[in-house]
Amino acid sequence: MPELPEVETVRTALEPVVTGQQIRSVRLTRGDLRWPLPERLDEILTGQIFGMPWRRGKYILLPLSGQQTLLIHLGMSGAIRIYDNCPDSFGKHDHFSVELANNNWFVFSDPRRFGHLDLLQSGNEAAHPLLAAMGVEPLSNAFSRTYLDEVLAGRKQPIKTALLDQRLIAGLGNIYVSEALFKAGISPRRQAGNVVGKRAQRLAPAIRNVLNAAIEQGGTSLRDHVQPGGEIGYFVQSLQVYGRGGEPCNSCSAPIKVIRQGGRSGFYCPNCQH
Numbered sequence: 224m225p226e227l228p229e230v231e232t233v234r235t236a237l238e239p240v241v242t243g244q245q246i247r248s249v250r251l252t253r254g255d256l257r258w259p260l261p262e263r264l265d266e267i268l269t270g271q272i273f274g275m276p277w278r279r280g281k282y283i284l285l286p287l288s289g290q291q292t293l294l295i296h297l298g299m300s301g302a303i304r305i306y307d308n309c310p311d312s313f314g315k316h317d318h319f320s321v322e323l324a325n326n327n328w329f330v331f332s333d334p335r336r337f338g339h340l341d342l343l344q345s346g347n348e349a350a351h352p353l354l355a356a357m358g359v360e361p362l363s364n365a366f367s368r369t370y371l372d373e374v375l376a377g378r379k380q381p382i383k384t385a386l387l388d389q390r391l392i393a394g395l396g397n398i399y400v401s402e403a404l405f406k407a408g409i410s411p412r413r414q415a416g417n418v419v420g421k422r423a424q425r426l427a428p429a430i431r432n433v434l435n436a437a438i439e440q441g442g443t444s445l446r447d448h449v450q451p452g453g454e455i456g457y458f459v460q461s462l463q464v465y466g467r468g469g470e471p472c473n474s475c476s477a478p479i480k481v482i483r484q485g486g487r488s489g490f491y492c493p494n495c496q497h
């Protein structure tokens with residue numbers, strides 16, 4: 224599932240393609256993905272000019288000349304592909320495709336249909352139901368030791384569960400929370416309210432660190448590997464614990480443990496994380 228770094232990589236790839244470009248045509252294959260799409264979305268978009276894409280949590284926001292903003296959520300398995308010209312063919316999961324005045328296309332495919340497209344009033348994005356309750360951006364200045372202290376204080380749930388809560392921090396998922404907790408030396412099972420002292424001091428920098436490293440890797444993947452029509456935002460990452468159950472910890476060689484928390488698998492080193 225795409226998390227903040229994957230979504231940021233897609234945003235970075237879209238920026239030079241769409242910014243300042245008029246929408247020549249829109250190909251929309253259905254009226255719903257996870258939820259119903261705005262009515263006449265294809266007609267509304269056609270003829271408008273894209274501004275510069277930005278990101279909030281795991282959402283991509285594409286401002287339009289008509290004072291509205293197109294929101295894209297990749298869901299569980301959604302992907303964006305970019306083409307220099309009209310694609311030779313469309314796959315059956317290519318639900319939303321946009322032709323730009325410079326002949327480029329971008330195509331949103333979503334096999335599991337957990338993604339979403341919506342139109343927001345520009346300038347009023349923060350009031351949108353999907354964005355209104357969202358916590359701070361972990362790469363913004365508002366995210367700090369002090370902020371974490373405030374939101375974690377008194378919480379009885381495991382720290383991993385708290386960090387996955389989008390109302391506290393935007394954009395984190397299973398992969399980067401697991402990696403950040405390893406980097407900070409904190410067990411995912413530790414009570415959130417008990418992350419204090421040295422552990423609390425290490426946590427915010429660890430989160431920023433793993434996100435920035437992954438975004439860097441995503442950027443490298445764009446420069447080196449993406450062919451026209453290749454899926455953007457899924458890149459090979461160097462992960463320390465996530466997906467490495469039973470393998471030796473890179474730091475101490477103890478086997479990485481797998482635990483189930485809130486219905487998801489977590490990975491950690493019982494020797495390095497307390």
Ligand SMILES: [Zn+2]
Nearest residue numbers: 472475492495
């Ligand atoms: Zn270890």
